[in-house]
Amino acid sequence: MEIYLVRHTSVDVPAGYAYGQTDVPLRPSFEEEAEVVKETLSCHTFDKVWSSPLTRCVRLANYCGYPDAEKEDRIKEISFGEWEMKSWDELSSDPRSEAWFNDWINVPTPSGESLQDQYNRVSHFLDEIRKSGLQKVCLFAHGGVLTCARVYAGEYDLKEAFKNVPSYGTVIKLELD
Secondary structure (H helix, E strand, O other): OOEEEEEOEOOOOOOOOOOOOOOEEEEEOHHHHHHHHHHHHHOOOOEEEEEEEOHHHHHHHHHOOOEEEEEOOHHHOOHHHHOOOEEEHHOOOOOOOHHHOOOOOOOOEEEEOOHHHHHHHHHHOOOOHOOOOOOOEEEOOOHHHHHHHHHOOOOOHHHHHHOOOOOOOEEEEOOOO
């Protein structure tokens, strides 16, 4: 089975902010970036296409010719909970942040998720796809989702996730048994 993972284009959020599941705007360069993704996908036909329901993914799926992509909550970005749209500098002064910064794999953010939580929901979704009998699918999602999917495929360990977040507009092909 082939799974094509597509990360959304650049967001219009200042660097250094935890935006996670916040529905943030895209940069004015959207069409230029999206055209590159569309061209990359143009030679492929997919059995099924899914998209995170967040606008940054839906808009890219639509632009690339998949307006009927099925919305799937399990491929949303990690939830930073109470920390959504706060700067990392601001979060470093939150007394609860020390535990998360020391073990972001297992410790959830306040009212949010840990990386393990996100990995578990992405993995359950990928398990379903693998059992579906589909041969070639596409997911329009987020950096954290693409990273979790690559961990699922055995490319690296979860502890290496933040070192392997793909760039905006990246298309990655995974082959799974």
